[in-house]
Amino acid sequence: MQPPPIHSWHWLDASDLQAVIDALRGEGRRVIGPKVADGAVILGDLVSVAELPTGWLDEQDGGSYRLRQDPAAGSFDHVVGPHSLKNFLFPARETLVSFAREDGVWHEQAAAPPAAPLAVLGVRGCDLAALRIQDRVFLGNGFVDEAYRSRRERLFLVAVNCRRAVATCFCHSTGCGPAVEAGFDLALTEVDGRFACEVGSEEGARVLSEAGIVDAPLSTDEAETVRRVPHDLASRMHARQATDGVPRPRSLDTHGIRDLLMANPEHPRWDDVATRCLSCTNCTLVCPTCFCASVQEVTDLTGDHVDRERQWASCFSLDHSRMHGQPTRSTTSSRYRQWLTHKFAGWIDQFGTSGCTGCGRCITWCPVGIDVTEEIAAIRATDGVTVAREEASS
């Protein structure tokens, strides 16, 4: 069968989507997708379309996430949950290199063979943006993280256009969504129980063809209607409307944000947020772009074998800035400042892009509901205010 052309659109029903999953699994891929578990829509191994969260909606707000059933809800009307592509492309723990000692001499061990290639289903605009950002971190700065590259180069992405937002979403402010524009193999837009599928790459075309999808192109009118779905949502988000079951989303004024934060390292808001912040690391760990890591020596009692294990780290832990036994960022205030200023300002210097995609995870999964949009708005409202300097230098 001739693969369909890139940027062509096709109608898929649930059984066609199942055929796509089967085709991906059939070529040895591990297929990951959204499913309901432990009171949330998580990302996990997906075998069947029956596992998708069809009929489930999420309500999210600062420090709160709840699922509810709604018979009118489709398979992708939830938005982003606690997991992101980061959990799979930059896992929380990973052995980078191993050493073994034989006859008193240490040798680096051959690397383990790469795991099965991944396919991820249901990726939103904000998370595609996060992927582009992590690509710059791990592949685009002169050094290449081989472990990340191995997974990234073989990744197959089935994106989804959102038709619903929750109160913690602000991708319309960061320019990362809700529409998926590029960077996917296939993209789905759910309409009346069917999926309009856009082909985004030759690989996507090949898999559709492999899945035996009979060409079912959209009419011009249908394509126009489908294209409008995420853009209608974007308009509602920009208008901050609470209509059509879409709660009033957050928004963020990103104008001059780098200079705003760089100019306010001693703003009193840092001490204010520190009275609420738990320094618990949740915002950084659920953030799909945060990349900090430490490397631990994992030894056995014989001392003859060592795994050098990379583990997620967070600027909220004291170890992150510890030098000669003392943490540089010894206060919660200084650690919150590091997180927010890095994410929204320093990142622009480092990688030519903001580190924030507007996915809202840091707001939802903060155990006390601290809201980055509110903190930044507070600093903007009192730009230039400082607290009395208590010491001359760090």
Place this chain on the structure above:
Amino acid sequence: MAAHKPRLAVFKFASCDGCQLQLLEAGDRLLELAERVEIDHFLEASSRVVPGPYDVGLVEGSITTADDAERIREIRRQCRFLVSIGACATAGGIQALRNWQRVDDFVGAVYATPAYIQTLATSTGIAEHVPVDFELRGCPVDRGQLLELLSAVLWGRKPHVPGHCVCVECKARGTVCVAVAKGIACLGPVTQAGCHALCPSHDRECFGCFGPSESPNLVSLTGFYERGGASRAALVRLVRSFNGHAPAFRAESDRLEGNE
């Protein structure tokens, strides 16, 4: 490394023996350990006792009697590197709940002949009595952390026992936050990691078994739970348990009761 095998001793005070069992049940790794060190005092495992001094001493349990207070000083003298293991040894344990009550009332209620009972008014951790070289938290301690500590001591490096909170472990294993997704009052954000998020991964709140994390903000956390409907009494019970007498937890339960 010293030419002779390092000598290890394990001691017990007021406790349930659960921390010692973590070592005893280490299986193959206990055998590996036995090849590397002389286990010269470990009554839970063997009645064979070789007198001190010892290179490394592990102490389980809290100090609850005048005899205990004397014995721990002698153990300190016998051990070059002394480690308190578990919530009892590091914070007085669950039995430190007595510290908020009159111990005579308990003795009178429980024992037929209270006069036979000689006990201190408080249950306290080892470090309140003698200097301790390392405190390993947990109720019980984590076997991996215990072996990591012993490996590190054997191989002359700093043990990797992070002070960050349980949330790091939940997120690393992908566990959905029970506080955010279910509204359950959980101590994970203020409790030191080490348990691999055992309770949250079984849909339960963290009970604070590893004591306060490196920079706990209890006032903010309990305030958020209170605004979400938790009662002060329930929050006091949550904070005042296995590590209730650890300073940060103690201060918070006292504050919640209005006894700052």
Place this chain on the structure above:
Amino acid sequence: MTMASPWPTASHIDPWQTHSTRIAAIADETEGVRSYRLRFDDAAVGDAFRFAAGQFNMLYVPGVGEAAISISSDPEDVGTLTHTVRAVGNVTDALARLTVGDQVFVRGPFGTPWPVDRVMDRDVVFVAGGLGLASQRSAILRAALPGTCRHATVLHGAKRPGELLYTGEYDAWRRAGVTVATIVDEGGPAWNGRCGLVTALLDDAIDDPARTTVLCCGPDPMMVGVAEKAIDMGVSIDAIFLSLERTMACAAAHCGLCQFGPLFVCRDGPVLRYDRIGLLMKVPRL
């Protein structure tokens, strides 16, 4: 989506590439400070390993961990590397227990160098606090060569006379035309030299500020003091370079631990021009 390597493979650098070396010699420098000369196990790797003065390596002791340590040897000495290390932590304590013939792994070199190749018509003033001199030794050896600069000066401060580093080499540096001056916080009865802060030595060292480049390494507050005084004396802010120290796990701007404001000390530093970092260095707990 699947990618056909958008970045050219040839320029890919795997930061985790690690080389085995043996300790060829150990020199006791000062109390708790030793210099280790490392020779690559694979001579071909040693021949190919080139660095610029001011760069650093990650030194790895298996089972203990890695530490970022600046390279102190002459970049022209191919095949061996010298690192001067104070035993102050996990990895450096482990290094201190090693002896000649023991194995140490190296990955590197990483970071930015001292600008010693761009000072031909300038006076260069090296200012080092304590062990900071270790990061400057390579550059001092370059500056001592004829034609590298107009004149080189080394100003070295330490807490006590016994903590002055490389004292056995000062005569050789002086013979090569380098001015060397020292100062200590607490001299003690046997000390005939100057007491005070290293900034006090700047007055005599800078006589043509418009043509002076200051290269400084030491504790952060000391470096700020040196830089601000040099500016007051008329040295241009873009002719002042500091070498920063931060803990790091990867040295490749991936781990994020060494961040200093928007900078990765491992990649953008350790040697940074003062106009990029002066304001940041005055922010507490950054």
